Amino acid sequence: METVIDIRGLWTQFGDVVVHRDLDMRVERGEIVSLVGGSGSGKTTLLRQMLGLERPTRGHVKVFGVDVHGGDAESQDLRNRWGMLFQQGALFSALSTFENVALPLRELRTLPEDLIRAAALLKLEMVGLTPQDGLKMPADLSGGMIKRVALARALVLEPELLFLDEPTAGLDPDLSESFVSLIRTLHRELGLTVVMVTHDLDTLFALSTRIAVLADKRVIANAPPQEVLALDHPFIHEFFLGERGKRAMEVLHNKDVTHHGE
Numbered sequence: 001m002e003t004v005i006d007i008r009g010l011w012t013q014f015g016d017v018v019v020h021r022d023l024d025m026r027v028e029r030g031e032i033v034s035l036v037g038g039s040g041s042g043k044t045t046l047l048r049q050m051l052g053l054e055r056p057t058r059g060h061v062k063v064f065g066v067d068v069h070g071g072d073a074e075s076q077d078l079r080n081r082w083g084m085l086f087q088q089g090a091l092f093s094a095l096s097t098f099e100n101v102a103l104p105l106r107e108l109r110t111l112p113e114d115l116i117r118a119a120a121l122l123k124l125e126m127v128g129l130t131p132q133d134g135l136k137m138p139a140d141l142s143g144g145m146i147k148r149v150a151l152a153r154a155l156v157l158e159p160e161l162l163f164l165d166e167p168t169a170g171l172d173p174d175l176s177e178s179f180v181s182l183i184r185t186l187h188r189e190l191g192l193t194v195v196m197v198t199h200d201l202d203t204l205f206a207l208s209t210r211i212a213v214l215a216d217k218r219v220i221a222n223a224p225p226q227e228v229l230a231l232d233h234p235f236i237h238e239f240f241l242g243e244r245g246k247r248a249m250e251v252l253h254n255k256d257v258t259h260h261g262e
């Protein structure tokens with residue numbers, strides 16, 4: 001197995017507050033890892049540290065074997081090897097859908113216009129949008145379409161690694177389900193490794209090959225869903241086995257039944 005993300009001995013401290021205490025976490029190629037944890041447990045901070053946007057107090061974060069905080073050309077190049085889908089989409093409102101998707105390609109400053117056009121249109125198609133959708137402005141898009149455009153943009157540099165922050169937040173159940181199935185298809189077809197933060201149990205169980213649990217300031221488990229559910233820890237009880245967890249558990253169970261039947 002190839003380790004894509006390797007976090008070791010990571011500490012994060014804001015003043016007197018310790019958020020991560022000697023945290024270790026690894027992500028292997030091809031996995032879909034969901035990071036879960038209570039409010040304020042440091043999920044967003046950890047995701048930002050993986051992206052090199054925030055520096056831990058101590059410890060290292062390596063992606064594809066390169067220190068993301070190295071500050072050298074190699075750690076800069078990493079940014080072209082991953083894509084990030086931000087929670088609100090983070091589209092540029094003054095740019096058309098097509099130009100939003102094309103932007104990372106333009107920023108490379110090396111590609112001819114016809115290649116940029118072809119690549120951006122292909123990515124729009126990949127997420128189920130038409131060239132006509134490409135002419136629309138972000139303000140004219142539905143919530144589901146914004147997510148798709150943001151996903152097309154995250155994939156335009158053909159990354160091996162995709163980060164998702166609350167990918168289905170704000171979508172109604174139908175849209176959420178179709179977005180989940182799009183992510184699943186792309187994961188399979190593009191051979192992506194995916195790391196996501198989500199509170200949504202349906203999304204979590206529909207996609208995760210592993211669940212990483214952030215509790216007690218560390219990653220206390222990083223294992224397939226069934227294994228994580230079997231752990232005896234107050235956070236896991238509260239998060240998965242409370243009222244809201246029951247429906248999602250049924251989804252997981254049904255998924256298992258389907259798999260066995262295949």
Ligand SMILES: Nc1ncnc2c1ncn2[C@@H]1O[C@H](COP(=O)(O)OP(=O)(O)OP(=O)(O)O)[C@@H](O)[C@H]1O
Nearest residue numbers: 014015017019037038039040041042043044045046
């Ligand atoms: N720049 C900062 N300065 C001071 N404290 C911070 C900073 N960033 C985060 N924190 C604190 O670190 C802790 C972890 O925050 P973080 O946003 O990573 O948690 P989270 O698990 O993503 O929470 P939520 O699920 O509520 O979004 C919180 O207590 C937060 O107040």
